[in-house]
Amino acid sequence: xxxxxxxxxxxxxxxxxxxRSRPAGENQGGWLFATPFLVLYVxxxxxxxxxxLVISLFNTATVKSGLGNWVGTANYAAVLKSSDFWQSMWHxxxxxxxxxxxxxxxxxxxxxxxxxxSRSRWFFRLxxxxxxxxxxxxxxxxxxxxxxxxxxxxxxxxxxxGLSAPNFLGSTSGAWLAVTLLTLWWTxxxxxxxxxxAIQDIPEETYEAAxxxxxxxxxxxxxxxxxxxxxxxxxxLILQILASLKVFDQIYILLSGGPNESTRPVIEYIYDTGxxxxxxxxxxxxxxxxxxxxxxxxxxxxxxxxGRNQAATTVNA
Amino acid sequence: MTAITALPGRKSARRTSSGSGSATKAxxxxxxxCLTLFALIWLVPFAWALITSLxxxxxxxxxxVSLWSxxxxxxxxxxxxxxxxxxxxxLNSFIISTLSVITTVVVCSMIGFALAHLRxxxxxxxxxxxxxGLMLPxxxxxxxxxxxxxxxxxxxxxxxxxxxxxxxxVAVFVFHSFLKQIPVSLIEAARLDGAxxxxxxxxxxxxxxxxxxxxxxxxxxxxxxxxxxxxLLVLTQTKSETITVGLSSLIGGSAIQxxxxxxxxxxxxxxxxxxxxxxxxxxxxxxxxxxxx
Numbered sequence: 001x002x003x004x005x006x007x008x009x010x011x012x013x014x015x016x017x018x019x020r021s022r023p024a025g026e027n028q029g030g031w032l033f034a035t036p037f038l039v040l041y042v043x044x045x046x047x048x049x050x051x052x053l054v055i056s057l058f059n060t061a062t063v064k065s066g067l068g069n070w071v072g073t074a075n076y077a078a079v080l081k082s083s084d085f086w087q088s089m090w091h092x093x094x095x096x097x098x099x100x101x102x103x104x105x106x107x108x109x110x111x112x113x114x115x116x117x118s119r120s121r122w123f124f125r126l127x128x129x130x131x132x133x134x135x136x137x138x139x140x141x142x143x144x145x146x147x148x149x150x151x152x153x154x155x156x157x158x159x160x161x162g163l164s165a166p167n168f169l170g171s172t173s174g175a176w177l178a179v180t181l182l183t184l185w186w187t188x189x190x191x192x193x194x195x196x197x198a199i200q201d202i203p204e205e206t207y208e209a210a211x212x213x214x215x216x217x218x219x220x221x222x223x224x225x226x227x228x229x230x231x232x233x234x235x236x237l238i239l240q241i242l243a244s245l246k247v248f249d250q251i252y253i254l255l256s257g258g259p260n261e262s263t264r265p266v267i268e269y270i271y272d273t274g275x276x277x278x279x280x281x282x283x284x285x286x287x288x289x290x291x292x293x294x295x296x297x298x299x300x301x302x303x304x305x306x307g308r309n310q311a312a313t314t315v316n317a
Numbered sequence: 318m319t320a321i322t323a324l325p326g327r328k329s330a331r332r333t334s335s336g337s338g339s340a341t342k343a344x345x346x347x348x349x350x351c352l353t354l355f356a357l358i359w360l361v362p363f364a365w366a367l368i369t370s371l372x373x374x375x376x377x378x379x380x381x382v383s384l385w386s387x388x389x390x391x392x393x394x395x396x397x398x399x400x401x402x403x404x405x406x407x408l409n410s411f412i413i414s415t416l417s418v419i420t421t422v423v424v425c426s427m428i429g430f431a432l433a434h435l436r437x438x439x440x441x442x443x444x445x446x447x448x449x450g451l452m453l454p455x456x457x458x459x460x461x462x463x464x465x466x467x468x469x470x471x472x473x474x475x476x477x478x479x480x481x482x483x484x485x486x487v488a489v490f491v492f493h494s495f496l497k498q499i500p501v502s503l504i505e506a507a508r509l510d511g512a513x514x515x516x517x518x519x520x521x522x523x524x525x526x527x528x529x530x531x532x533x534x535x536x537x538x539x540x541x542x543x544x545x546x547x548x549l550l551v552l553t554q555t556k557s558e559t560i561t562v563g564l565s566s567l568i569g570g571s572a573i574q575x576x577x578x579x580x581x582x583x584x585x586x587x588x589x590x591x592x593x594x595x596x597x598x599x600x601x602x603x604x605x606x607x608x609x610x
Binding site: 026027028029030031033034036037038040041043044045047048049051052055060062065110112113114116117122123124125126127128129130131133134135136137138139140141142143144145146148151152153156185188190193194196197216217218242246248249252253254267270271274275280283284287290291294295298299302 | 338340341344345348349351352355356357359360361362363365366369381382423424425427428430431432435436437438440443446447450452453454455456457458459460461462463464465467468480481483484486489514518539542543545546550560561562563564565567568575578579581582585586589590592593594597600601604605
């Protein structure tokens with residue numbers, strides 16, 4: 001008994017010392033466990049970035065194998081001068097401007113409402129989140145049917161209240177309205193769930209104390225819930241901006257970027273130049289410009305957030 | 318309407334201490350009414366597709382927004398099933414999503430385990446590199462990715478969809494943060510008993526992190542099932558398409574076959590809705606966890 005205990009201690013001590021010095025076994029084991037992911041990560045996450053960068057410097061054709069000829073930064077110059085590129089970039093930004101405010105604020109409001117109701121929460125979760133698991137093409141099929149001029153449900157709804165329904169799929173402003181409503185319905189639930197989870201983390205006592213002090217529900221929301229949700233709101237905001245800037249599915253399926261390319265987002269522009277006109281090098285340059293814009297947006301958000309956190313900690317200290 | 322909506326509102330005072338005032342009661346009732354109204358509106362498109370799919374085309378043309386039919390039937394479903402290869406699309410989506418789920422869970426939990434419990438040279442660098450991967454907007458990189466897969470010769474295969482799906486930094490971090498909560502003493506005890514690292518991972522850690530596995534599995538399934546642009550580019554044969562891409566080709570089709578189009582939509586959303594109904598709690602929990610971290 002004592003001998004086994006003693007050997008166990010010896011082994012334990014040995015294990016601890018070897019642990020500190022990282023034995024070859026653990027070193028090797030760590031890399032073995034990491035290798036499968038690392039290989040895929042390098043090939044399919046880093047790989048496309050590098051390949052895109054290389055191709056953007058050649059006049060590669062998408063249909064032919066091989067790189068084509070070296071053209072230096074000519075593709076970038078052409079992209080930056082192309083009014084079509086900037087127009088489609090503007091469409092992605094416009095879509096972001098249209099969808100971000102309702103998709104950040106409405107779910108917040110409804111999550112706050114839902115937190116005040118103890119019964120049938122599953123029902124609200126179901127109603128708001130179910131659309132999120134539905135594929136984009138199905139969402140578009142259903143909404144295209146509801147947007148049908150004269151006979152569609154939404155068009156009927158407009159005429160039912162005495163308004164003339166906009167031409168949802170035929171005019172530019174109608175198309176933006178159609179895509180915005182569809183997106184609101186489709187992705188509302190995701191942000192709703194993020195807010196709901198964060199609200200559940202706010203300790204109950206905070207509200208109880210406020211209620212004893214006679215705070216009205218509105219005051220509780222304004223001075224407890226909303227301030228405590230600040231970091232969640234900022235997360236939802238950046239996730240929404242990035243998701244909206246990457247819009248493709250809805251606009252492509254519902255409108256094919258039309259009418260007359262007036263809603264074509266930047267991903268569809270890249271798709272068109274790369275896969276319809278086969279200008280691989282040029283489209284790669286457009287990809288890289290767009291890629292850098294997205295990175296700048298998320299890095300900017302990370303910097304602002306870090307600055308704010310540091311300010312908060314110094315205040316607390 | 319008010320009778321229905323007031324019902325959840327009446328018993329809604331979640332906190333008895335704050336629910337005493339009449340202002341609070343009125344406020345809660347207002348919140349419940351608003352919420353129920355919007356939730357019902359949110360269900361309309363589903364109900365609409367379902368009702369339309371069960372009505373005959375002649376009735377839809379005569380009266381497009383009626384909620385009732387005198388001739389409920391499943392005819393649209395049989396014709397939707399025979400006119401487009403929905404069965405194949407289902408099968409493709411199912412194979413791709415299932416294989417993606419299995420491989421993602423295995424590969425990402427392995428590196429998550431290594432990052433959480435093993436000490437090896439270069440670990441912090443590796444961690445930083447994967448963290449940086451979270452910021453890469455991969456959806457923007459379809460063109461270079463396409464060129465890469467053409468060079469490897471995997472275009473048109475399931476692998477073209479599965480392999481990029483596995484390289485998900487988010488999944489690594491879900492596993493890492495979950496595995497980190499397993500006490501080091503437990504793992505050291507297993508090691509002292511002579512268990513190899515593989516056994517520690519496979520027999521000790523994996524059974525303990527079932528919630529992380531289900532979160533990653535569900536989210537991977539939904540994302541791969543719903544992916545659109547990449548499968549559109551990669552799978553070019555009609556029969557090899559996924560359900561998401563296949564159904565998009567029905568848009569702008571014949572204007573009179575409303576019932577058939579809606580029947581296809583119902584077939585498109587039904588499996589996912591069923592999965593969602595069964596796993597509601599886990600899905601919501603998974604989104605909340607991965608979204609916030």
